[in-house]
Amino acid sequence: MVRKKHGIIIETPTEARQAEPGPSILWLLLISQSVAVIAMAVVWFGFFRT
Numbered sequence: 001m002v003r004k005k006h007g008i009i010i011e012t013p014t015e016a017r018q019a020e021p022g023p024s025i026l027w028l029l030l031i032s033q034s035v036a037v038i039a040m041a042v043v044w045f046g047f048f049r050t
């Protein structure tokens with residue numbers, strides 16, 4: 001809960017971030033990195049391997 005002390009808003013780090021850190025960010029990073037690796041493999045096999 002947001003508190004005021006001498007006119008200054010005091011928040012916890014979670015409140016300041018405005019969101020709960022969760023596993024959805026981890027999954028987003030893992031999936032996007034996997035897609036990037038697969039795309040680079042397709043490019044390498046398609047253009048540089050002859």
